[in-house]
Amino acid sequence: MTSIIELSAPDLAAMLCSRVCHDLINPVGAIGNGLEVLSDPTQVDMQAFAKELIENSSRQARAKLEFARLAFGASSTAGSDIDTREAERVASLLFAGEKADLEWKVTPMLLPKNKAKLLLNMLLISVAGVPRGGTVTVEVEGDAGRENFTITSTGPKVLMPNAVQGLLAGMPEEGSVDARGIQPFYTGILARESHMGINLTLDGDFLRFTADPLPHDID
Numbered sequence: 001m002t003s004i005i006e007l008s009a010p011d012l013a014a015m016l017c018s019r020v021c022h023d024l025i026n027p028v029g030a031i032g033n034g035l036e037v038l039s040d041p042t043q044v045d046m047q048a049f050a051k052e053l054i055e056n057s058s059r060q061a062r063a064k065l066e067f068a069r070l071a072f073g074a075s076s077t078a079g080s081d082i083d084t085r086e087a088e089r090v091a092s093l094l095f096a097g098e099k100a101d102l103e104w105k106v107t108p109m110l111l112p113k114n115k116a117k118l119l120l121n122m123l124l125i126s127v128a129g130v131p132r133g134g135t136v137t138v139e140v141e142g143d144a145g146r147e148n149f150t151i152t153s154t155g156p157k158v159l160m161p162n163a164v165q166g167l168l169a170g171m172p173e174e175g176s177v178d179a180r181g182i183q184p185f186y187t188g189i190l191a192r193e194s195h196m197g198i199n200l201t202l203d204g205d206f207l208r209f210t211a212d213p214l215p216h217d218i219d
Contacts, residue, residue, distance in 0.1 A: 004170035005177060005185075016186060018179035020068045027064065030057035063093035071120040072186070082116035084109050084140065091123060091138070099133030100155060106140045115147065118190040122151050122209050125164060125184055125200070129207040130155035142213075149196075149211040160202045168198060 007015075030053055037043050037050035067090045070082065088104045095102040111119070119140070126136050134155015142148045166172045167184035170192070177185045191198045196211045 005172070007177065007185075012182075012186070012189075015177070015179045015182035016072050019182050020064075020072065022179070023064045023068070024061055027057040027061040030054075031061070060097045063090075063097055066090045067094045067120065071117055071124070080113055081110035082113055084111060084116070087111075087116050087120055091120065095127070095136075098127055100127050100130045100153070101133075101135050103135055103137040106138055109140070109144070111140075111147065112194070114190050114194045115196070118187065118194055118196065118211060119149055119151075121183065121187040121190060122149060122198070122211065125161055125187060126151040126153045126207060126209050128161045129153045129159055129202075130157070131159070132157040134158070146213050148213070149209075151209040153207040153209075154205050158202065158205050158207050160200070160207065165200065168200065 034050040034054035034057065037046050038054075043050075070087065070090050084106050085108050088106065091102060091104065119138070123136065123138060130136065130153045132155060134153060137152045139150045139152075140147055141150075161184070163173055163181065164184045167177065167181045168188040168191075170185065170188045172181060172185070188198070191211060194211075195214050197214050198209070198211045200207070200209045202208075
């Protein structure tokens, strides 16, 4: 019987760092290119474009960093809980650079850090399912400690992200995990740490991602 892969803390940290670096390479590189144009006196006619490139790339890099701080890092949030309004803020910043629109239908509440991270990581997978754009709707229901998460993605081309099911379960098809698959693998870790069962299904034009308390966590 296939068992869940266990990563050492250093390997998990290294792969998550690689994921964050991968996300930042393009906007940071674009900022560098823009600065080179501004410093080149022979490209005066390109300066307006370079300034716009720097501004847009700076916003994108900031959005990705703020989202990663909450979704992957310890963050600077005091205590062991994260306000869903902060999660909404970083999600909205991220979606400003995505093709899909975000509908955040979550009543302000405090979530344990791992559950808040789980919700944000589920969101990353959900937006990957609508590469041509669409709408991603986030909902949280239930009493404190018994929350149910539902993220629904719909759009002109809805798909199941490649190999994600095995990674979420901690049992990737290849038998190992690398930096390319670490984000959904980490999502599965967060679900297990939060004692929640997750389910990702594709039904026609809808990709539905749910997380619910495991039976033994319900009185």
